Amino acid sequence: MPSGTLLYAQSGGVTAVINATASAVIQAARARRVKVLAGRNGILGALREELIDTSKESLATIRSLAHTPGGAFGSCRVKLKSLDEDRAKYERLLEVFRAHDVRWFLYNGGNDSADTALKVSKLAKEFDYPLTCVGVPKTVDNDLAVTDCCPGFGSAAKYTAVSVREAALDVAAMADTSTKVFVYEAMGRHAGWLAAAAGLAGNRPDEAPHIILFPERPFDEADFFARVKAVVERVGYCVVVASEGIRTADGAFVADAGGGKDSFGHTQLGGVASHLAGRVKDALGYKVHWALPDYLQRSARHLASRTDLEQAMAVGEKAVEYALEGMNSVMPVIVRTSDSPYRWKIEPAPLSKIANKEKTIPASYLRRDGYGITDKARRYLQPLIAGEAPPPYGKDGLPKYVSLKNEMVTPKLDPWNA
Incomplete structure (x- = not known):
């Protein structure tokens, strides 16, 4: 022992x-x-x-x-x-x-x-x-170096792909008289792995998501508007997935939460979906809805x-x-x-070889136009969301999650003062 x-x-x-x-x-x-x-x-x-x-x-x-x-x-x-x-x-x-x-x-x-x-x-x-x-x-960001993928990412990726596919069906049903554009915000500061996973929701060119915005590619608002307009005119509606960390060509975040920086020195992000929705409505006149799943992406056991x-x-x-x-x-x-x-x-x-290194999406995983994923990306991503592992459910219809006692051991040292 x-x-x-x-x-x-x-x-x-x-x-x-x-x-x-x-x-x-x-x-x-x-x-x-x-x-x-x-x-x-x-x-x-x-x-x-x-x-x-x-x-x-x-x-x-x-x-x-x-x-x-x-x-x-x-x-x-x-x-x-x-x-x-x-x-x-x-x-x-x-x-x-x-x-x-x-x-x-x-x-x-x-x-x-x-x-x-x-x-x-x-x-x-x-x-x-x-x-x-x-x-x-x-x-959930899948940005660790060396490892092929990160535990936590596959489940968040599955949640993202399923949510985008389901929301797209909703938008398609209402597009004739209501919502024309739906914007879904995915986590991802510098690496757009979760946004890429949304690409698994559709298999054919005109299936949602129609546009994916990655932090690995600079955001061009004029080109974005033109593509949204073209998709709506061709398909009848447009589903957009935007990584929270998308930036303009000069490196500025398209949107942030205005909350300063955290202890890791990271800018507090959040709000890019609402920002894009407002800009699309003002520029193109379409009715737009948006979603910020935030913690739901990583807690959906x-x-x-x-x-x-x-x-x-x-x-x-x-x-x-x-x-x-x-x-x-x-x-x-x-x-x-x-x-x-x-x-x-x-x-x-x-x-x-892992500490403080960050793995972003390879260029070969992004479509040449920068707004979608390639077949190579699909081959990488698809197995990571495969299979179901549902929790047990109670008679109340809710998952049976466990709470710990979390009993502490007796301290042996003087209290620590930071």
Whole structure:
């Protein structure tokens, strides 16, 4: 039986399947008789010594996490700076780890989280503290380097494609006397993977979505208006999918939420659909409706992809395996071995090749005119939304999601003052 405690923490925006990863981590560790603590609200829990004792939860409850959305232990958007700039925080982390005999640290997040795990591992080595750090992939944006795809993306992509197809049927039914243009806003700051996934909603040229706006291509308003007008005149209506991060040729976001920047230094986005809807109405005179699904894209566990669920659990299991084998500063990544039939496996990749790197859509995935996806993109995306994994439902007609006790261990250190 390995000696020590494993600390698991969730980071950044949650996904429909991040709790499935947590479930797999805890079950894999329990099978090896390793105690698992979880950081309350991510890395903040480690800094504040607010650590949840997962052994207080029944096996049935832990298994039920696999079909429960949200972040069971709480997450946070906190980015630690360099080892020099935030040294006191990193040293505090090691102090907490020592106090609770934490020998394995699993950080479940995106590229910023991979960077944090890498820095913690370097500091532990500097202080000669036996700690193995493993990054665990998660993000609906699908922008992590090295891994073929990111757990969380497949379910959000499925939600997006299904929502766009269903909304398009609604618009088509009303177009003769009502709505002519519908604008759907997809998440994606610099990478338009979710917007691209909307392209799966239609298979023929005149099927929705008729226009997709990607952050990888500069937005030209005049050309956009001309294309909307042409589609309405040809099809009778136009469905537009816009990534929240689309920019003009000079690099300015087309729309933002006016909320300043978050702790990661990111501009608060949101509102591009309403902005475009207003501009289309003013310029072309069409009746326009728009939708901002926002958190719905990443919380829709009822519409999760079976592929995504299986991959989310697989990276959790492998993360524990890698950690207990002493594979420091790595991340379990998904490697595609075949498109048809779709096949994949999990392999370790160095955090140094993932931290703070961002994967955008390859040019070969975007149509030459920049307003749709290619067949190559379809071959990549289609397997990721395949299969259904519905949660169990109760007699009230609602999903049976689980709530944890989240009992804390007794603190051993003085309170932390940021």
